[in-house]
Amino acid sequence: MTAPQYMAIARKWRPQTFDEVVGQDHITRTLTNAIKSGRIHHAFLFIGSRGIGKTTTARILAKALNCTSSDAPTISPCNTCDNCVSISAGNNIDVIEIDGASNNGVDDIRNIRDNIRMVPTSGRYKIYIIDEVHQLSPGAFNALLKTLEEPPSHGIFILATTEAHKIPATIISRCQRYDFRRVVVSDIVSLLKKILAKEKIKATDEALYAIARIAEGGVRDAQSILDELITYCEKQITFEDVFEVLGLVDWQYFHALCDAMLAGDVARQLEIIEEVVSAGKDLSQFVEDILRYYRNLLVCLTVGSSEMLLRLPQSEMDEMRKRAKRFSVVKLIRLVEQFAELVNGFDSQIAQRTALETLLIQLTRVDVEVSLDTVMEKLLLLGKGGIASNVQAVPESPPPNPPDAGPHKKAAAAPAPQPPPQSEPEKLSLGREEAVWREVVNRAGTRNAALGIHLGRVHPLGVDTDGVLTLAFEPGAEKAWSYFQKSKNRGLLEQMLQEETTNAQSVFFLEKTVPDNTAASEQATPTPKQDGEKPEAGDRYRRASKDPAVAVVLNEFRGKIVEIHDPTENAE
Ligand SMILES: [Zn+2]
Numbered sequence: 001m002t003a004p005q006y007m008a009i010a011r012k013w014r015p016q017t018f019d020e021v022v023g024q025d026h027i028t029r030t031l032t033n034a035i036k037s038g039r040i041h042h043a044f045l046f047i048g049s050r051g052i053g054k055t056t057t058a059r060i061l062a063k064a065l066n067c068t069s070s071d072a073p074t075i076s077p078c079n080t081c082d083n084c085v086s087i088s089a090g091n092n093i094d095v096i097e098i099d100g101a102s103n104n105g106v107d108d109i110r111n112i113r114d115n116i117r118m119v120p121t122s123g124r125y126k127i128y129i130i131d132e133v134h135q136l137s138p139g140a141f142n143a144l145l146k147t148l149e150e151p152p153s154h155g156i157f158i159l160a161t162t163e164a165h166k167i168p169a170t171i172i173s174r175c176q177r178y179d180f181r182r183v184v185v186s187d188i189v190s191l192l193k194k195i196l197a198k199e200k201i202k203a204t205d206e207a208l209y210a211i212a213r214i215a216e217g218g219v220r221d222a223q224s225i226l227d228e229l230i231t232y233c234e235k236q237i238t239f240e241d242v243f244e245v246l247g248l249v250d251w252q253y254f255h256a257l258c259d260a261m262l263a264g265d266v267a268r269q270l271e272i273i274e275e276v277v278s279a280g281k282d283l284s285q286f287v288e289d290i291l292r293y294y295r296n297l298l299v300c301l302t303v304g305s306s307e308m309l310l311r312l313p314q315s316e317m318d319e320m321r322k323r324a325k326r327f328s329v330v331k332l333i334r335l336v337e338q339f340a341e342l343v344n345g346f347d348s349q350i351a352q353r354t355a356l357e358t359l360l361i362q363l364t365r366v367d368v369e370v371s372l373d374t375v376m377e378k379l380l381l382l383g384k385g386g387i388a389s390n391v392q393a394v395p396e397s398p399p400p401n402p403p404d405a406g407p408h409k410k411a412a413a414a415p416a417p418q419p420p421p422q423s424e425p426e427k428l429s430l431g432r433e434e435a436v437w438r439e440v441v442n443r444a445g446t447r448n449a450a451l452g453i454h455l456g457r458v459h460p461l462g463v464d465t466d467g468v469l470t471l472a473f474e475p476g477a478e479k480a481w482s483y484f485q486k487s488k489n490r491g492l493l494e495q496m497l498q499e500e501t502t503n504a505q506s507v508f509f510l511e512k513t514v515p516d517n518t519a520a521s522e523q524a525t526p527t528p529k530q531d532g533e534k535p536e537a538g539d540r541y542r543r544a545s546k547d548p549a550v551a552v553v554l555n556e557f558r559g560k561i562v563e564i565h566d567p568t569e570n571a572e
Contacts, residue, residue, distance in 0.1 A: 009230070010223040013195050014056055016079050016088065021053050021060065022191045022219050023183030028057070030178070032075040035064055040073065040125075041176040042151040045133075045167070046160040048180025051220030054160040055097075057180075058129045061158060062095045063087045066123030073124065083123050094120040100132040100161075106139035113147045116155040125156045133159040134166035141168050148174040182217025185209065185311075191219065192226055196237075201230055203237035209311035210242040213292075239313050249281050251316065254293040258323050284343075291339040298332040300324035330449070443500055444493070451492055454480040458509075467505030469497060484509055 015021045018028040034040060044061070046054040063077035063084045070078075077084050086092035098112070112128055120126040130136075136144065148157065148171065159175060161167060183191075189208045196203055211229070215222035225246065229237045232245045243251060253272055260268035276286055299309050300317075301324040312320065324332075437460045444452040457477035461470040473481050483489050490507060497504040 008224070009195060009227040010220050013223060014088075015053070015060065016063075017076060018057075018060055018064070019076075021057055023187040023217075024053055024057065024180055027178045027180060031057070031061060031064075035073050035075050038072070040065065040156070042155060043148050043157040043175040044159065045164075045172060045175035045177045046158065046180060047164040047177065048162070049182060049218065050162055051218035052180050052182060053219060054180055055129065055131060058158040058160060059087055059090075059095075062092070062125075062127045062129065065125050065127065065156065066092070066094060066120075068122075092123070094123040094125065095127045095129065097129045097131065100130050101135040103130075104136045104140055106137065106143050109136070109140040109143035109147075113143060116147065117152050120154055125154050126152075127156045127158065129158045129160065131160045132162070134161045134163045138168075141171060145170055145174070183219050184217070185212040188212035188215060188217075188219060188222045192222060195223070195226065199230065201233075201237065202235060203229075204239060204313075206239040206311060206313045206316075207237045207242050210239055214242070214246065214248075239316075247281065249276050249279075249286050249289060254290065255319055255323070257290065258293065258297070262323070262326050287339065288343050291336065291343050294332060294335045294339060296320055297324040297327060298329070298336055301327060301329060301332060440497070440500055444496055447496060448492060450483065451489065451496070454483040454489075455493070456480075458484070461510070463501075463504050467503055468508050469504040469506070470508045470510060472510040481509075 018032055021028050044058075046058060048054055060077065063079070064075060065073045066083045066087065067074055067077035068081045068083050079085070079088065083092060083094075087095050090097055096112075096115075098108075103109075116126050116128060118126070144157075145168075147155075151157075157175075159167075159171075164172070189205070189212050192203070192208050192211060207229075211222055211225045215225060225242075226237075229241055229245050233241050240251075242248070253276060257269055257272050260266075260272065277283060296310050296312070297320060300320045303309060310317065310320070327335075441452060441455045444455050454477075457474045457480035458471045459474065461472055463469045484493070494506050497507070
């Protein structure tokens with residue numbers, strides 16, 4: 001007997017029975033049913049990412065088929081007979097493990113074909129486990145196919161691959177296919193807990209969740225990380241240890257980076273990158289962790305009880321919440337999207353997962369049909385009180401009123417000047433409506449993001465005595481146009497106007513262009529109203545703006561219609 005040796009956790013705790021395989025119940029159930037019913041297929045195809053139990057399950061299956069402690073294949077191999085022991089050790093004479101990457105030629109497979117015909121020496125079956133089978137050459141696949149078509153009754157193939165799409169359909173169709181899943185975080189955590197209990201080592205839940213998250217569904221990776229931590233920590237594993245041992249960037253850096261972003265401090269952010277790089281940290285890992293960090297902030301901000309989702313130490317949860325509150329959902333979605341894009345080149349789980357989560361949050365929380373870029377652009381403009389600056393500058397306009405400092409400040413993550421509160425309803429008066437209008441758009445944005453955004457493409461022409469506010473669309477504002485075609489949206493705007501202004505009660509939208517566009521004059525003039533019928537307020541603006549003479553004047557002086565005096569009305 002050799003002295004007890006240090007044995008890697010992954011090997012030491014490798015599942016030896018179907019029951020011990022973690023997170024692949026759908027597979028072990030099917031396999032055990034097949035064994036119980038005696039319907040053993042001649043070719044199995046195990047598909048799934050690395051380190052989630054394909055080879056382990058293949059060995060358990062081989063033991064189940066060849067265990068000598070029972071008269072027939074059994075769902076619970078004894079793990080003590082010669083066959084079980086040698087299969088577990090990988091040196092059983094009838095169970096041959098082949099690495100498809102290095103034995104991928106025609107001759108390799110022909111050898112297998114010849115050997116599999118020979119009756120097994122000690123077991124019931126001769127079993128070939130071919131790992132990374134997608135690496136076989138086309139010729140080798142052909143040779144394999146011939147064997148799969150006419151297998152000897154004692155021959156069994158277990159093919160394992162991480163890349164099923166590289167396997168010819170003819171091969172796949174001859175196999176029973178099993179898709180292994182990445183293991184969910186909670187399953188990995190309970191596995192790690194079991195191992196730690198037996199190893200008599202303590203660890204905080206946060207540390208275990210951190211390990212499970214970093215392992216991204218891979219049991220073997222999680223076990224290797226735990227292994228490293230046990231060597232390092234000896235008695236108690238903490239959240240901080242996980243970062244320390246894995247050489248990850250200290251958690252505090254992410255808070256610092258976030259604070260610098262909130263403060264608009266670019267220099268500080270670059271300093272942090274410099275510190276991370278000069279500490280020799282892996283930058284691609286760092287980017288993934290930034291992504292994870294902002295994803296966590298997004299979860300904090302959008303999910304009420306985020307503790308269960310994030311599994312961070314309480315002090316960290318507090319820090320995250322504090323920062324999450326300073327962002328808007330839209331800003332965080334934007335950040336997550338952009339960091340995910342940066343990470344995407346690394347083809348990681350976290351990138352795919354955050355992309356999905358972000359989309360869901362976006363679809364749930366941001367009720368707009370426009371692209372996120374447009375949303376951000378508009379919201380940032382709103383934050384700077386500049387949304388109406390899309391309008392042609394009108395020299396005689398008073399300086400823009402500062403935007404509402406109320407709940408709206410949430411929308412702009414970039415540091416925006418903090419203006420004094422101003423929320424009294426105002427008169428949308430002609431001549432200075434630009435400033436008031438900007439205010440209206442700002443408030444609309446805080447009530448309803450979509451309304452605010454679309455209003456940003458609309459410009460006021462004036463309010464008449466009936467309280468009708470006439471509005472024109474910017475050129476190309478197709479989305480705003482279709483948004484306001486819906487009476488619901490129009491109603492939303494009107495309701496807001498009634499509350500926020502003293503005079504505007506309803507709206508009238510001019511057709512799709514602003515009046516300083518000469519193209520307007522080329523469009524068909526509206527049908528004149530019948531004599532005796534008083535033209536509606538909006539109609540008057542529309543007609544005026546389309547009058548060729550007026551259009552020329554507007555264009556020439558970059559002006560706009562401020563007021564319409566109708567001599568017939570005055571005469572009444
Ligand atoms: Zn056995």
